[in-house]
Amino acid sequence: MNKDVYVLGIETSCDETAASIVKNGTEIVSNVVASQIESHKRFGGVVPEIASRHHVEQITLVIEEALARAQMTPDELSAVAVTEGPGLVGALLVGVNAAKAFAFAHQLPLVGVHHIAGHIYANRLEQEMEFPLLALVISGGHTELIYMKEHGHFEVIGETRDDAAGEAYDKVARTLDLPYPGGPHIDRLAHASDNAIQFPRVWLEEGSYDFSFSGLKSAVLNYMHNAKQRGEDIKPEHIAAGFQNSVVEVVTTKALRAAEQYSVRQVIAAGGVAANRGLRTSLEAAFKEKSIPFFIPSLPLCTDNAAMIAAAGTVMFEKGIRGTMKMNGRPGMELSSWTK
Amino acid sequence: MIYLGIDTSNSPLAVALVKDEIVLIEETTNLKINHSLTAMPAVEEMMAKAKIAPADLTHIAVAEGPGSYTGVRIGMTIAKTLAWSLKIPLYMVSSLKVLAANGQGFNGLICPIMDARRGTAFVGAYDGASLAPIIPDQHSDLKEFLEQLKAQNKPVLFTGIDVSIHEQLIHDVMGDTAFFSAPQNRLPRAVNLIMLAKESEPVDVHQAIPEYRRITEAEANYIKAQEGQSHE
Ligand SMILES: [Zn+2]
Numbered sequence: 001m002n003k004d005v006y007v008l009g010i011e012t013s014c015d016e017t018a019a020s021i022v023k024n025g026t027e028i029v030s031n032v033v034a035s036q037i038e039s040h041k042r043f044g045g046v047v048p049e050i051a052s053r054h055h056v057e058q059i060t061l062v063i064e065e066a067l068a069r070a071q072m073t074p075d076e077l078s079a080v081a082v083t084e085g086p087g088l089v090g091a092l093l094v095g096v097n098a099a100k101a102f103a104f105a106h107q108l109p110l111v112g113v114h115h116i117a118g119h120i121y122a123n124r125l126e127q128e129m130e131f132p133l134l135a136l137v138i139s140g141g142h143t144e145l146i147y148m149k150e151h152g153h154f155e156v157i158g159e160t161r162d163d164a165a166g167e168a169y170d171k172v173a174r175t176l177d178l179p180y181p182g183g184p185h186i187d188r189l190a191h192a193s194d195n196a197i198q199f200p201r202v203w204l205e206e207g208s209y210d211f212s213f214s215g216l217k218s219a220v221l222n223y224m225h226n227a228k229q230r231g232e233d234i235k236p237e238h239i240a241a242g243f244q245n246s247v248v249e250v251v252t253t254k255a256l257r258a259a260e261q262y263s264v265r266q267v268i269a270a271g272g273v274a275a276n277r278g279l280r281t282s283l284e285a286a287f288k289e290k291s292i293p294f295f296i297p298s299l300p301l302c303t304d305n306a307a308m309i310a311a312a313g314t315v316m317f318e319k320g321i322r323g324t325m326k327m328n329g330r331p332g333m334e335l336s337s338w339t340k
Numbered sequence: 341m342i343y344l345g346i347d348t349s350n351s352p353l354a355v356a357l358v359k360d361e362i363v364l365i366e367e368t369t370n371l372k373i374n375h376s377l378t379a380m381p382a383v384e385e386m387m388a389k390a391k392i393a394p395a396d397l398t399h400i401a402v403a404e405g406p407g408s409y410t411g412v413r414i415g416m417t418i419a420k421t422l423a424w425s426l427k428i429p430l431y432m433v434s435s436l437k438v439l440a441a442n443g444q445g446f447n448g449l450i451c452p453i454m455d456a457r458r459g460t461a462f463v464g465a466y467d468g469a470s471l472a473p474i475i476p477d478q479h480s481d482l483k484e485f486l487e488q489l490k491a492q493n494k495p496v497l498f499t500g501i502d503v504s505i506h507e508q509l510i511h512d513v514m515g516d517t518a519f520f521s522a523p524q525n526r527l528p529r530a531v532n533l534i535m536l537a538k539e540s541e542p543v544d545v546h547q548a549i550p551e552y553r554r555i556t557e558a559e560a561n562y563i564k565a566q567e568g569q570s571h572e
Binding site for chain 1: 374376377378379380381383384394409410413414416417418419420421422424425426545546549550552556557558559562
């Protein structure tokens, strides 16, 4: 009989300090997230130095809580998985050094996980992955279409050339004077709106799966500027709806086209923006019409968490991938396949 | 009793193992290599060399800052995670005091200096014999701090690798009351950190955070903006 594999995951790439224990890469035993949103709100966004300071304050507490909730001791763990990159360098360093110290203290194997691989593997905690698959990763830092032939194989077929979708949401929200983080507010306003301003769709070259959102953001700013000059009153909900329609249409269309071209058996969405109601509804309808199985993890698994790092780390651990005490936070880490 | 000491608060990296009163191994490197990359390997290699397993450690001492924000965070994260994981006590010592210990025995005051750019520094003043703090650790305009030091009317020994950057200014303000530690005595030594830890009380591991001695720029700007508003 195979022994069960329990992996401790640690994630500190941005403004959540998180630790989790996952069984066999598919089952959450405990999942602890200490969010810093409240401390960054007054600055209108994540302040990297403050994020790093909070991580140091929280790191041992969240790991202890993850073990306590799992009612487990470190000697029952098979490995420690940590987000190695990408992310804020000072934030990553806290998780990486804590993971190294914990692994060293308990003489456990260490695995460094790519944050996006984590987001993708969050799905596996709710639904087994079927290959080949297409993953749409859409968050404050990422907008990517990734093709996977099998576990640990990643081929980025499309990515953003400027702002990530979540970044564009936050910037537009700021110009509409919505509180940080702005994405959910835009989603809510758009949902309640009876009208939508027509903003451009940015498709880039024929056949490209890349994204660009900075032009759309500028179009929104121009529109607001012109309306103000003409003395027209601006209806934030019409702007929110127009902006969201543009993002949703481009993302849905490209994801659908990629899914068909690559003949995937499954499409999964991941990342904080995947929780957006407008986007979710559009993607679900589009894939349903084409009878392509489509999944989005539940909200707490869409946003940053450590269960997803443990889930991805488990597969890497089973493939024999090991990190050393020389592991460093890698802010610009590229997603590469886990070759043996 | 086996003490592990770690100081990553500035560009030098200092680690040491002390068993009871015996220094087993001490390592100081000043190569400006990212501590995140080198600190844990240094600990691992040193312990392997001394044939000490993680579970053999009984105490951890860490330099708490001030210094480079990232630097002190790396040392603190490693130290608190090790202490918590191994369920052993954690001791925090001022990074400036660790430097001051290089000059212990000096007849006068000891002033460790860490450059903090734009004419400012992390500084403090310690009694040369007892290492008791005379002027608390702080982030100050260096010239103003030196004038404060001069008012103490005592010879002052300056130490720390950043002394060389400010030698002229120190001479100008302090005149012949200024003394300088020899270049080989300006690096932090983790054995001194451990010896100082032995004189202090352990801290709550979860609550252990660096002594940055300076708020972040974002907070400073925020406070300024709030003050501006309240005057309107
Ligand atoms: Zn993320």
